[in-house]
Amino acid sequence: MFTCRNQPCGAQWQPSEVEIRNEGQGTMFRCPLCGSRNYVERVTKDDGSVVYKQPRA
Numbered sequence: 001m002f003t004c005r006n007q008p009c010g011a012q013w014q015p016s017e018v019e020i021r022n023e024g025q026g027t028m029f030r031c032p033l034c035g036s037r038n039y040v041e042r043v044t045k046d047d048g049s050v051v052y053k054q055p056r057a
């Protein structure tokens, strides 16, 4: 679950509900509700699959 960091939006999204992209400043998604950039960390697991984690505020 991702949380939009833009106050007072704070909307929560499943990873499948947002489009994660790299716009050159890091991996991020735009909140579908307010359009704010929210940065996420790309993590490659031992089995080679990629997951995205939202850094703790």
Ligand SMILES: [Zn+2]
Pocket: 004, 005, 006, 009, 010, 011, 031, 032, 033, 034, 035, 036
């Ligand atoms: Zn938002």
